[in-house]
Amino acid sequence: MQTTINIRSRYLDTSAAIKLVVSEVGSDTVRKYFESGGPFYITSMCVAEALSALKVKYLYRKELTQKQYFAAAYVFLSLLRGSLHVDDVGLENHNVFFETEELAKRHGLDMVDALQLFTLKHGRFSNFVGPSKSLLITADEALAKAARAEGLEVWDSIHEAAP
Numbered sequence: 001m002q003t004t005i006n007i008r009s010r011y012l013d014t015s016a017a018i019k020l021v022v023s024e025v026g027s028d029t030v031r032k033y034f035e036s037g038g039p040f041y042i043t044s045m046c047v048a049e050a051l052s053a054l055k056v057k058y059l060y061r062k063e064l065t066q067k068q069y070f071a072a073a074y075v076f077l078s079l080l081r082g083s084l085h086v087d088d089v090g091l092e093n094h095n096v097f098f099e100t101e102e103l104a105k106r107h108g109l110d111m112v113d114a115l116q117l118f119t120l121k122h123g124r125f126s127n128f129v130g131p132s133k134s135l136l137i138t139a140d141e142a143l144a145k146a147a148r149a150e151g152l153e154v155w156d157s158i159h160e161a162a163p
Helices: 014-019 027-035 044-060 066-080 094-107 111-122 141-149
Strands: 010-012 040-043 084-087 135-138 153-156
Touching (some): 040 044, 040 111, 044 111, 094 111, 141 153
Parallel strands (some): 040 084
16 A cells, blocks of 8 residues: 655745734735644745845835834744744855746746745755645745746735635
């Protein structure tokens, strides 16, 4: 008798990761899914982008008070010490950079979003198939569209029900 084990890696992009620590449209849905169990991953570039997004919400858009900003940053970094694992595919590698650049140009994305696609297509879990195929979780409609065009599994947390 053959046993099949489904282990789906779930990758949060910045727009989804922010929803874990700041209340905005779709936060409750993403938090509920996150709390249902992982494993969950985030690229190192999205870690930096998430901290920058919190900075923008605090310093420039005035959407967060100083207390809220530091609390959100603390919770985010706490997640990185626990249930959210950082995956670094090495953008400094020439081949990774050029393939990511090509994805960015093909879909009109920035390098951070394109690196998400690269990671799912070529990263450590890229050989998983069926129900174990990695899932990109995003609130970015353009990134979701690009991921689907690349044949990747994606959940647009704003426009779709949780998987």
